[in-house]
Amino acid sequence: QVQVVESGGGVVQPGGSLRVSCAASGFSFNTHGIHWVRQAPGKGLEWVAFTRYDGTDEHYADSVKGRFTISRDKSQDTLCLQMNSLRAEDTAVYYCAKDERGTVAGWGQGTLVTVSS
Amino acid sequence: DVVMTQSPLSLPVTLGQPASISCRSSQSLVHSDGKIHLSWFQQRPGQSPRRLIYKVSNRDSGVPDRFSGSGSGTDFTLKISRVEAEDVGVYYCMQGTHWPWTFGQGTKVEIK
Numbered sequence: 219q220v221q222v223v224e225s226g227g228g229v230v231q232p233g234g235s236l237r238v239s240c241a242a243s244g245f246s247f248n249t250h251g252i253h254w255v256r257q258a259p260g261k262g263l264e265w266v267a268f269t270r271y272d273g274t275d276e277h278y279a280d281s282v283k284g285r286f287t288i289s290r291d292k293s294q295d296t297l298c299l300q301m302n303s304l305r306a307e308d309t310a311v312y313y314c315a316k317d318e319r320g321t322v323a324g325w326g327q328g329t330l331v332t333v334s335s
Numbered sequence: 336d337v338v339m340t341q342s343p344l345s346l347p348v349t350l351g352q353p354a355s356i357s358c359r360s361s362q363s364l365v366h367s368d369g370k371i372h373l374s375w376f377q378q379r380p381g382q383s384p385r386r387l388i389y390k391v392s393n394r395d396s397g398v399p400d401r402f403s404g405s406g407s408g409t410d411f412t413l414k415i416s417r418v419e420a421e422d423v424g425v426y427y428c429m430q431g432t433h434w435p436w437t438f439g440q441g442t443k444v445e446i447k
C-alpha cells in the first residue's frame with residue numbers, strides 16, 4: 219500500500235527557515251516523483267512543488283519560487299522541502315504525495331508549519 | 336496559470352439523492368501525451384485528501400461506484416448518484432496538465 223509520512227513541522231518566526239521531510243513506504247523515491255501540497259487553516263488546497271524521481275525536473279509555485287527547495291536525503295530515502303524566508307502566509311499543513319504522471323496519490327497526514335512571532 | 340473554477344461552492348443534499356459538482360478550466364487540459372489530467376479529491380472533515388477519480392473518469396480502487404467523473408476539454412463533472420452520510424466533506428478538482436498544477440476552490444457537500 220502506497221503511503222507517505224510527513225514530519226518536521228513546527229513554529230518558526232517570520233524570515234526564518236524550516237525543513238519538512240517526506241518518507242515513503244510501498245514505493246521508492248528512486249522511481250517516483252513527489253509533490254508538495256499545502257492547506258492554510260480553513261482554506262483550500264494549494265500545489266507547491268514537484269520533483270521528478272531522478273531530480274532532473276523540478277517545478278515550484280510562484281508563491282514559493284526562490285524561497286523553497288526540494289532536496290533528497292539518499293541515506294534515509296526521504297525527500298525534504300527546505301523553506302527559507304518564511305512568511306505568515308506560508309502557515310499551513312504541508313502534505314507530500316506520490317506523483318503518478320498528471321495526478322497525485324497516497325497523501326500523508328500532513329505536517330503543520332506555523333509562521334508567527 | 337490555469338484557473339480551475341468549481342461550482343457550486345456549497346452543496347446541501349438530501350440523503351439518497353444525486354449530487355453534481357462542476358469544474359471548469361481556463362484552458363484545455365489535453366496534455367501533449369493526448370491524455371486529460373483532471374483528478375477529483377475528497378477531503379472528509381479532519382482528514383487528509385483522498386483521490387477519487389483520475390484522468391477524468393477513472394475511479395480509484397475502493398471508491399464506491401456511486402462516484403463518477405466525466406467531461407472533456409475544459410468542462411468536467413463529478414457526480415454522486417445517491418449521497419450517503421459518509422460523503423460529507425469538501426471536493427476538489429485538480430489539473431496536472433500544465434505547470435503549475437492547480438486546484439479548484441473546493442465544493443463543500445453537506446446533508447440537508
